[in-house]
Amino acid sequence: MKQLPNILTALRLVLSLFVFFALAAAGRVEGLGQDTLFVLERWAFAAFVVAAVTDFFDGWLARRYDVVSVAGAILDPIADKVLICAAILGLLALTDSLAFLIPAGLILFREFAVSSLREVAAGRNVKLPVTLLAKWKTTVQLVALGAQMIVASWTAFSLPADEAAFRAASLGALALVWLACVVTLITGAQYGAQAYRALGALRD
Numbered sequence: 001m002k003q004l005p006n007i008l009t010a011l012r013l014v015l016s017l018f019v020f021f022a023l024a025a026a027g028r029v030e031g032l033g034q035d036t037l038f039v040l041e042r043w044a045f046a047a048f049v050v051a052a053v054t055d056f057f058d059g060w061l062a063r064r065y066d067v068v069s070v071a072g073a074i075l076d077p078i079a080d081k082v083l084i085c086a087a088i089l090g091l092l093a094l095t096d097s098l099a100f101l102i103p104a105g106l107i108l109f110r111e112f113a114v115s116s117l118r119e120v121a122a123g124r125n126v127k128l129p130v131t132l133l134a135k136w137k138t139t140v141q142l143v144a145l146g147a148q149m150i151v152a153s154w155t156a157f158s159l160p161a162d163e164a165a166f167r168a169a170s171l172g173a174l175a176l177v178w179l180a181c182v183v184t185l186i187t188g189a190q191y192g193a194q195a196y197r198a199l200g201a202l203r204d
Contacts, residue, residue, distance in 0.1 A: 008054040012079040015051035016086040019044050023090025023149075041153035044090065048149060051083050052142045080138050081111050087145040095152045099174055103181035107141065110188040117195050126198045134187040141184065144176035 022044035026037045088104045121128055150157065151173045154166055 006075065008057055009075045009079045012051045012054045013075075013082055015047045015054075016079070016083040018047045019051065019083070020086035020090045022047070023087075024093040026153075027090075027094035038153075038156035041094075041156040045146070045149050045153060045157075048083075048087055048146060052146065055080060055083070055138065055142070081115065084138070084141050084145070085111065087149065091145070091148055091152055100148060100177060103177045106181050107184050110184045114188050114191050117191060121195050121198065124199065126195070128191050128194050128198070131187060131190045133183065133190065137180075137183050137187050140176075141180045144173070144180040147173035147176050 022040045025032070026040040026044070032040075085108060088108060092101065092104060118128055147169075150159075151166075151170050154169070159169075160166070
């Protein structure tokens with residue numbers, strides 16, 4: 001039981017790679033049959049859902065059984081970011097939607113920028129506490145990307161061919177992605193402000 005949270009985190013990393021390769025193959029590898037494309041898209045979504053669920057359970061189990069470890073504390077946020085980035089990059093390979101490209105690019109920029117900021121702060125023994133909104137940020141991102149994945153793989157899931165239904169689903173998924181983008185950027189600004197104050201205090 002003590003190792004289960006870390007096992008789930010490691011599983012999320014493995015599933016993240018699968019999500020990326022499956023979506024990228026479905027979108028960019030030529031010569032694949034339609035059945036193969038549909039299988040890749042469906043399994044990519046299934047792997048994404050399982051990985052997203054492990055994001056909740058690994059932390060919950062670690063707290064429930066008081067088995068929080070240094071390795072887990074380090075790997076968990078890394079696994080979260082890898083999953084988000086893998087899903088975004090895979091979707092970018094699968095779809096050519098400019099409307100998705102813009103918020104996706106902003107989310108990726110924020111994730112890498114904050115990670116770099118944490119590295120700089122850690123080098124000066126400055127910790128950046130997780131904000132309340134940041135705790136919900138990953139959940140919003142996962143829901144939004146899951147919805148976008150369904151829209152991008154609409155035919156693979158044998159969903160209604162009605163154009164109105166597809167358009168409504170596309171707009172809904174895109175709205176969720178933009179919401180995730182806004183929340184992500186706000187949390188990035190919060191971390192930036194924290195770092196500015198903390199590092200500024202060191203100079204004073």
